Amino acid sequence: MLVPYSWLKEFVDFDLTSSELGHRLTMAGFELEAEELTATETVLDIGVTPNRPDCLSIRGMAREASAILKLPFKDLSVSVKGEAGQGPSITIEENTLCPRYAARTITGVRNGSSPKWLTDKLEACGVRPVSLIVDITNYVLMEMGQPLHAFDLDRLSGGRIVVKQAGDTKEFFALDGTKTVLEPDMLLIWDDEKPVALAGVMGGANSEVSDNTVNILLESAYFFPASIRKTSRLTGLASESSFRFARGTDIGALDLALDRAATLIVELAGGEVSTITDIYPLPVQTREIEVTFEKINSIIGVNIEQSFVENTLISLGLDTRRKIDTSRSLEDTLIIIPPSFRNDIQTDIDIVEEVARLYGYDNIPSTLPSVHMSPAPEHELYKQIKTMKNSMVMSGFYEAVNFSFMNPNMLDQLLLRKEDHRRSFISIKNPLRQEDSAMRTTLVPTLLQNLSLNLNRGEKMLRFFEVARTYTDTGDKLPVERTELTAILHKDKSAALWEARNVGYYDLKGVLENLLRVINLHGVEFVPSCDKTEPYLHPGKTAIIRVNDENIGTIGVLHPGVAVAFDLKGDITVAEIWDLNKLLEYTAAIPEYRTIPRFPYIERDIALVVSDSVTAADVKREVLTSGSDIIESVSLFDIYKGKPLPADKKSLAFAVRYRSTSDTLKDSDVEEVHGSIISRLQKNLGAELRS
Amino acid sequence: MLSEIEALRETAGDEINKAGSLKDVQDLKVKYLGKKGLLTVKLRSMGAIPPEERRAFGSLINEAKSYLESAITSQENRFRSDELNQSLRIEKIDVTVPGRYIPAGQLHPSTKVLDELITIFTGLGFTVAEGPEVELDFYNFEALNMPKEHPARDMQDTFYVSDDVVLRTHTSSVQVRTMEKTPPPLRVIAPGKVYRCDADVSHIPMFHQLEGFMVDKNIRMSDLKGVLELFIHRVFGSNTSIRLRPSFFPFTEPSAEIDMSCVICGGKGCNVCSQTGWIEILGAGMINPRIYEMAGYAPDKYTGFAFGLGIERVAMLKYGIDDIRLFPENDRRFLAQF
């Protein structure tokens, strides 16, 4: 809020520079956001938090400043003189939305332009002068925080006011001429036949004050804040008035503001003022709050003088007295009645805050809590994610953190089928851009975009991963949030020779194998994906990652068509682990110990020629399931395709390790098993021994 | 006969000591100690020696043999070591050729800072809790004392999924969720992503927050100040000072904004701190008793504090990053720096 330095000084006679004043206000909860120099003076821009609408005026801010600075507050004195004629007729049909409505009529005014002192003050507060009558209502709004509205009395049918909801009325034309669509529960101000104002938000074009206006009806009312906020939000209409009504005005002082404005109008524009009509059927009950000094001190953590507490509360305008308790000699409880402008003070904790605020947070010491030790269980998922991220980083990957948004079009670019679960996404009703209108159901497209951005900037040999949630709409109120890991590896011709030797698939697969080893996940299989290939991956170069017969992720070369759609070139491999939470079920927290073998092993190589369709895993499985308990492991050490082998054949070479748990093996023990393995491979896989 | 051996030992010893190469030494070994070597032949002729002389002869010849063997070994070692030194002078690799390794990547700076903060707070006995990012309006606002149309809702621009579902605007939404499940006392941190419908040079629509809260008997505002001071000192160094300013959050009372002395200028005043010497770093306060009511705690028995801070903001101050829009961009040249 803009507060002209000199205007504030009319209420409190401080001897401080604007910066010093700003600092004192800041340290009491009213942050000085800027200091602006106008042609005539310094204006402080002060942040007023939503709980303190009473400070959305010069008078209110001054009242607060007087308490902060411990200086007297010089309040306005207002009295309407020479009332003539009866006040207007007012009917409130909607008591809960409008508990109080007051008005006076002023007849025989001359509207025109305002004197310079008035326009200067308005402009310093950022308000544009309009005409004398309107300027005076705005002046009182700035001064006292009470929104007022002047109607042209001659344009009010029946010269009377009715407060009721819109009901069947569908539209309303506001002051600025815009057509507003109404909801049935919006509160309107009516005359005998038509709506003349959108209550608390904006007056109507049909009753507005003009230069020719001679008779006015001046409104000062209290409207229920939530109703005003909702109307303003739904209609998109906002004003200085609606802003204050939505935060809560002072229901007890609206007559004072009405009188202040009426007096100024008579003084500056002439005319005769009527008596007041003030409809206030159920006056707000004051509330008593009890608080002990002990409570104040125990929450703040410091011993504050009782006299300081009492004086502070009184200086803030809170009616404060000691509770007389005849059963006890100590008078350690205060009874406080907050004034009508402090609706934010409801319970004892609010009193504690007032004391702490004016005592000064700077004067509160720093202590550390003394608590009982309590077990602090580790967050397993967080711990595992940390391990996984570190493993990825050590394998050369950079961690990307993307927005959780996606462009729904990207699902088409990924070639996802109609029934794909990733098409069940959550939409944002008010996205910043259409591209960011859906919540991600997959991390793949944003990582592809990261790749593209970096390639366009000349980066090479890129490796990125992201660990983030995806959000799938399952029809419940909230989507299913799943934490996933996606990694992407890019290779191009710029690779150093030893890097280029392998295709990216094997690089990324190695990274994943290492990652899963690091988190103690054993028994992982990479199975050719066949008809389960993700549509955005190459069907012949993709594996499903499987543990205990459960699919936990996938790895494969990016589908060439998808690469084109994302404007990408080169050797791109994508890997996904779909549900890190589920992974926790498989990763044994405590590794299982096995005895270190006591006897030496014997290793034998097998070189085979097999059909191209036979996988390394097929051979491995045949060997391991051949039934002998001395086969310890089998590992691939060479693959060869090309001459002199036929085009549909390849050569695979394995080392088979034999070991017994009870004996040192003899060559003859191994020969027999090795021979049976070879005949098994010949029989079951059509393998030929390579000479 | 004995003198013959003496002479042979002398000659052989001389020749061995004067040998010019390893090969010469090996030849001499054959000449004297080989199967037909001169000394070996003498040994074989033992049978021809009269029995009474045999003992002295045997002893002399064995002594000569071990003398020559040791001379040969020492010469061999000398020549082998010369040879090795010679080859060490010749053999070279280019030690300046780049080493072979997979260069490590980097964690995102948001993750780095978040991990650092989590380590600090778990060290103080706080546990990590999580909640959904697509959240019910109830947990994000209503349970935090912000009913529908509450003016405090203006403080945060909210992404809506429906009337009752929002993208959480703060990780404070985890507070009531956690309290509903866990009886006091508790010490919890809730790290995670939060969303605001706001994008310009200094705002991004998704960023990270760390919410912390502690509920126990006799927790005071001075404890909040102490814990935050400890944490700021750990992250920014113990020369950093903090100040608390009164502020407003519907779910804390009293509420405070916490400023720290500007890490860029040390408090003298610069552009980063708008010449004030202070930088707003987090919001905090004593948990409003209404939150305990919402969570079903006995409001008079327990007190506690809560705080929330923006991770990217901490990262920017810690590393001196001048543009928040770099965080979601994921340019490798940015990521590689932390």
Ligand SMILES: [Zn+2]
């Ligand atoms: Zn600075």
